[in-house]
Amino acid sequence: MRIKSDLKGGFMKVIEVIDLKRVYNSKIGIFNKKSVATQALKGISFSVEKGEVFGLLGPNGAGKTTTIKILTTMLLPTSGKVTILGNDVSKATNKIRPRINFIFGGERSLYWRLSAYENLRYFSDLYKIDIKTQRKVIPELLELVGLSEKAHHKVETFSKGMKQRLQIARGLINKPEILFLDEPTIGLDPASAIELRKIIKNLVSKGTTILITTHYMQEAEELCDRVSIISDGQILAIGETSNLIKENGKKTLEDLYLKVVGDGYEG
Amino acid sequence: MDMKANLRVFISSIFLQMKQSFGRSMFRFCMIVYPILYGFTLYMIYMDSSNETIINYVMFGTAVASLWGTISFSSAGDIDRERFMGSLEVIFNSPTSFFLIMFGKVVGNTILGTLSMLISIFFVSIAFSIPIIIVDLSKFILVFIIGLSSFIGIAMMLSGLLAVSRSTRIFMNILDYPMMILSGVAFPISLLPSSLIPISYSLAPTHFLLLIRMCISGIDNLHLFYIHLGYLIGLTTIYGILSCFLYRIIDIKAREKATLGVI
Numbered sequence: 026m027r028i029k030s031d032l033k034g035g036f037m038k039v040i041e042v043i044d045l046k047r048v049y050n051s052k053i054g055i056f057n058k059k060s061v062a063t064q065a066l067k068g069i070s071f072s073v074e075k076g077e078v079f080g081l082l083g084p085n086g087a088g089k090t091t092t093i094k095i096l097t098t099m100l101l102p103t104s105g106k107v108t109i110l111g112n113d114v115s116k117a118t119n120k121i122r123p124r125i126n127f128i129f130g131g132e133r134s135l136y137w138r139l140s141a142y143e144n145l146r147y148f149s150d151l152y153k154i155d156i157k158t159q160r161k162v163i164p165e166l167l168e169l170v171g172l173s174e175k176a177h178h179k180v181e182t183f184s185k186g187m188k189q190r191l192q193i194a195r196g197l198i199n200k201p202e203i204l205f206l207d208e209p210t211i212g213l214d215p216a217s218a219i220e221l222r223k224i225i226k227n228l229v230s231k232g233t234t235i236l237i238t239t240h241y242m243q244e245a246e247e248l249c250d251r252v253s254i255i256s257d258g259q260i261l262a263i264g265e266t267s268n269l270i271k272e273n274g275k276k277t278l279e280d281l282y283l284k285v286v287g288d289g290y291e292g
Numbered sequence: 293m294d295m296k297a298n299l300r301v302f303i304s305s306i307f308l309q310m311k312q313s314f315g316r317s318m319f320r321f322c323m324i325v326y327p328i329l330y331g332f333t334l335y336m337i338y339m340d341s342s343n344e345t346i347i348n349y350v351m352f353g354t355a356v357a358s359l360w361g362t363i364s365f366s367s368a369g370d371i372d373r374e375r376f377m378g379s380l381e382v383i384f385n386s387p388t389s390f391f392l393i394m395f396g397k398v399v400g401n402t403i404l405g406t407l408s409m410l411i412s413i414f415f416v417s418i419a420f421s422i423p424i425i426i427v428d429l430s431k432f433i434l435v436f437i438i439g440l441s442s443f444i445g446i447a448m449m450l451s452g453l454l455a456v457s458r459s460t461r462i463f464m465n466i467l468d469y470p471m472m473i474l475s476g477v478a479f480p481i482s483l484l485p486s487s488l489i490p491i492s493y494s495l496a497p498t499h500f501l502l503l504i505r506m507c508i509s510g511i512d513n514l515h516l517f518y519i520h521l522g523y524l525i526g527l528t529t530i531y532g533i534l535s536c537f538l539y540r541i542i543d544i545k546a547r548e549k550a551t552l553g554v555i
Contacts (some may be wrong), residue, residue, distance in 0.1 A: 049550060050549075061495070066511065071510070081424070089499040094381075094553075097385060098385060098547070099381055099385055099542070099547065100547050100550055101547040101548050101551070108351075118543070122385060122386065122387045127385070129378065129381075130457065133377055133378025133379070134314060134377070134378040134379055134381070134382045135377075135378075135379065136308065136377070136379060137377070138311060138312050138315035138316075139311060139312070143308075143311075146304070147304055147305075147308050148386070150297075150300050150301050150304045150388075151301060151383060151386035151387070151388045151393070152386060152387060152388075153294070153297040153301075153387060153388065154299075156300075170410075195382075242332075
């Protein structure tokens with residue numbers, strides 16, 4: 026579902042990335058240290074429209090997480106221009122941060138010695154959500170991710186899937202206009218992954234824009250209006266999911282992905 | 293509204309930190325067991341000395357060492373823990389000031405550090421039957437409050453440095469004992485080589501300890517007391533200004549150097 030903007034004939038671009046480059050400088054060696062520059066992004070450009078689900082696909086080390094970290098204001102671009110909801114990520118973090126949120130795959134980004142409820146209450150405070158709203162929203166989110174009964178249990182006693190579901194609740198705490206999901210279903214059992222996809226579809230139906238990275242091509246095909254396949258910091262293919270598959274004479278996104286990323290993978 | 297919301301962040305960061313820290317067995321060891329062991333060791337060294345010396349060097353030496361350990365050392369180390377837990381990126385990217393969040397966390401550790409200090413004082417007092425005598429209590433309280441602020445300033449500076457540079461952790465570990473030696477926790481700084489004494493005087497804990505010892509024994513030289521108090525306030529102010537400055541540049545440096553997460 027894409028929502029038309031007031032702009033004549035166009036859709037409202039909520040994410041705009043122009044010629045984005047990112048270089049990491051690190052040092053290797055113990056005694057004879059050497060500086061090494063790694064170019065994680067080599068000038069990528071794309072845009073995402075309001076209400077769209079945009080998939081960023083690619084092998085490990087392709088630059089997906091770096092892209093998400095730049096879009097969520099966690100990292101600065103080395104060069105290029107990135108705007109989120111019309112604001113420059115390098116300068117206008119105060120305008121961007123309250124309106125977005127992100128969920129990284131895995132068990133991290135939570136306080137394990139606190140309960141699920143305490144975690145959500147703390148993150149609500151950080152997003153300056155008033156107490157009255159917190160009392161309403163936190164139980165709703167716990168219900169949404171199926172953790173109501175474990176609300177007051179410490180996170181360290183949770184399974185990997187439960188921690189991941191709590192992360193999802195955390196990512197929704199401020200009702201973000203754009204939600205960034207970096208491999209959100211990694212480690213989830215099939216039922217939980219289906220449940221998460223339902224949550225994503227529900228959010229999109231309410232106008233939330235989603236940018237997702239995943240290694241599960243079926244998931245991307247089911248969810249994404251458009252996808253971009255990146256490898257080695259460069260975009261190799263971009264377009265509407267179904268069109269991209271058809272145009273390349275493939276049956277599934279997985280076939281397309283394998284073709285684009287490297288012939289060596291193609292079966 | 294924003295003021296109220298910021299206050300809530302500050303308070304909830306204090307409580308979160310206290311829960312998180314106390315949940316760690318290593319922290320509980322540093323807070324409860326370490327002062328007892330340290331107090332016992334120092335008492336064995338000073339057992340033939342006067343009560344005043346024991347109060348000055350065993351009771352309050354242990355207390356300040358515990359305070360240093362829990363406030364400055366643990367607070368700064370928390371940045372590293374948050375980095376590995378993945379929560380550093382989340383709190384940094386929230387719409388709340390990172391300085392405010394970290395300030396709340398440091399204050400949380402300060403409360404626990406003060407408890408650790410009390411444990412040290414009462415352990416030495418009860419175990420070795422040393423009466424707690426503070427001749428100038430009102431000035432002691434004043435010095436104690438300014439001293440706590442100074443330790444908070446140091447913790448904020450260290451945590452700020454850790455946010456922009458992972459290697460700060462190594463320097464922090466290297467500095468732990470020299471800091472205690474140079475500030476005269478367990479013996480008078482006059483025993484140090486003369487070349488080290490200027491370094492001692494550039495550290496707020498040195499003046500904090502000198503002032504505390506003056507308050508315990510009674511202030512003979514009020515002029516000297518105010519000189520050290522001036523140094524303590526001055527250094528605390530410098531730490532505060534440096535912390536604010538550091539946290540201002542963190543927003544750019546941490547995002548530029550990608551030091552918030554584990555890559």
